[in-house]
Each structure stands twice: as structure tokens, then as C-alpha cells.
Amino acid sequence: MDRAADSGGSVPIAADATQARARAVVAAVTDPEIPVLTLDDLGVLRDVRLDAGTVVVTVTPTYTGCPATGVIAQDIRAALADAGWPDARVDIALTPPWSTDWMSDAGRRKLRDYGIAPPGPAADGGGTSGNGTSGGAASVHPVHLVRRGPTAATAATGQPECPRCSSPRVERLAEHGSTACKALYRCLTCREPFDYFKPY
Ligand SMILES: [Zn+2]
Incomplete structure (x- = not known):
């Protein structure tokens, strides 16, 4: 128990910092078709949270049927793996639908x-x-x-x-x-x- 408490760091602030770091990693992932645009620029990033230590990302795809969507999910997982989260999950949220206004x-x-x-x-x-x-x-x-x-x-x-x-x-x-x-x-x-x- 003591060892778990020592290394476990379940303090909310630490979790927030981890979450913020994960979000920064994901936000900097770039669009496969327009590499100057990050996911933050596109406005497709809905949520980045920690679920029992696993990073769970929610994105809204851009144009339906745009082949980029599958690539973006792959790129997100790759970026998070590089940053130390090899088992991140990417969820797709279809509603509300993405708009270029975002x-x-x-x-x-x-x-x-x-x-x-x-x-x-x-x-x-x-x-x-x-x-x-x-x-x-x-x-x-x-x-x-x-x-x-x-x-x-x-x-x-x-x-x-x-x-x-x-x-x-x-x-x-x-x-x-x-x-x-x-x-x-x-x-x-x-x-x-x-x-x-x-x-x-
Ligand atoms: Zn001109």
C-alpha cells in the first residue's frame, strides 16, 4: 500500500497536468492533407481525458468521407505513443457535426x-x-x-x-x-x- 501511495500520485493536480500534457500532444498533431494546420486549428478536437490512466481522445471528423479522418486517428495514437502513452484510445464524435466555422x-x-x-x-x-x-x-x-x-x-x-x-x-x-x-x-x-x- 505504501509503495503504491508513493508512486501512485493520484493527486488531482498531477492528473490535471498529465491531461494538459496529453492534450498539448494531440493538439499539435497536424492534418494529413494540409500539414500547416494542427487539430487545434481545425477545431476537430473535442476532448482529451484520462480514463484510469489511459488517454482517451474524442475528435469530430471533418468532411464526412474525407479519407483524412482515419489517418488523423492513427496520427493521434502515434503521437501519444511517442509521448509515452502507447495505449491511447481515439473516439469519434459525429454530433454535433464539424463545421468549418470551428x-x-x-x-x-x-x-x-x-x-x-x-x-x-x-x-x-x-x-x-x-x-x-x-x-x-x-x-x-x-x-x-x-x-x-x-x-x-x-x-x-x-x-x-x-x-x-x-x-x-x-x-x-x-x-x-x-x-x-x-x-x-x-x-x-x-x-x-x-x-x-x-x-x-
Ligand atoms: Zn491572385
């Missing part, structure tokens, strides 16, 4: 720097004037009323701007870019094609 502002900047136009607002498919609603909203919980599916308004009002020269004069070349998650556009000003990360 992507962090830092993530949007990194996307643009990477040459991909970040997604416009996905919520309320109608009057998306984009007046800074994503800025101060720290809690992601009230997002459960996000409209799913392709937004017709995107083509009319939500055209991306060129990630290279910021020109709003762009044309869509294809509904699907390098993956189904992105549309292929071309800038009419600098003539460069680019991917648009579609709002979802």
Missing part, C-alpha cells in the same frame, strides 16, 4: 499563407455578410444549428479572394479541387489557380 483564426491565416483560400462562414446559409462573428466567440458549443450541405449562397455572395494577391476577381474552375473538401478556383488578376476550402 476553424480557428490562426488556422485561417495559416491556410491563406499556404495558398488555400480559407472557408467563408458556413452558419446561416442566407445573409452571410461575414461581419466578424467568428472573432470573439470562444465557445464552440452553440454551433449545433449549422446548416449542412453545399451552400448555394457561396457562389453568389461568398466568393473567396485570391490567397496570393487578395484579389476578389476569381472564377471557379471545378467543384472539387485536390480533394472533395476543396473547390478549384483561378484568380483573374494574378492568373494563379488555387484551392478554396469550402464552407461546410
Whole structure:
């Protein structure tokens, strides 16, 4: 009993620190398709907790059917194994469904720097004037009323701007870019094609 108490460290603070360390490891895992984006940037990380010493991670997949989801779970387990948790578990939470609105502002900047136009607002498919609603909203919980599916308004009002020269004069070349998650556009000003990360 004494030896268990010595090494067991079941003090809540120690557990919190361990949990925070595990969360940091998972948060830094990058998207297999867009390696500049971490899971934190994508907003797919729902929960990291300790269950009787086992790290349990809950993530919400991005686009349904995106092949990246399986890879992300593998990458999470590999990162945790490297950090000393070889038996971590990854749970998938499908509801509420992920939305591009969950992507962090830092993530949007990194996307643009990477040459991909970040997604416009996905919520309320109608009057998306984009007046800074994503800025101060720290809690992601009230997002459960996000409209799913392709937004017709995107083509009319939500055209991306060129990630290279910021020109709003762009044309869509294809509904699907390098993956189904992105549309292929071309800038009419600098003539460069680019991917648009579609709002979802
Ligand atoms: Zn351009």
C-alpha cells in the first residue's frame, strides 16, 4: 500500500497536468492533407481525458468521407505513443457535426499563407455578410444549428479572394479541387489557380 501511495500520485493536480500534457500532444498533431494546420486549428478536437490512466481522445471528423479522418486517428495514437502513452484510445464524435466555422483564426491565416483560400462562414446559409462573428466567440458549443450541405449562397455572395494577391476577381474552375473538401478556383488578376476550402 505504501509503495503504491508513493508512486501512485493520484493527486488531482498531477492528473490535471498529465491531461494538459496529453492534450498539448494531440493538439499539435497536424492534418494529413494540409500539414500547416494542427487539430487545434481545425477545431476537430473535442476532448482529451484520462480514463484510469489511459488517454482517451474524442475528435469530430471533418468532411464526412474525407479519407483524412482515419489517418488523423492513427496520427493521434502515434503521437501519444511517442509521448509515452502507447495505449491511447481515439473516439469519434459525429454530433454535433464539424463545421468549418470551428476553424480557428490562426488556422485561417495559416491556410491563406499556404495558398488555400480559407472557408467563408458556413452558419446561416442566407445573409452571410461575414461581419466578424467568428472573432470573439470562444465557445464552440452553440454551433449545433449549422446548416449542412453545399451552400448555394457561396457562389453568389461568398466568393473567396485570391490567397496570393487578395484579389476578389476569381472564377471557379471545378467543384472539387485536390480533394472533395476543396473547390478549384483561378484568380483573374494574378492568373494563379488555387484551392478554396469550402464552407461546410
Ligand atoms: Zn491572385
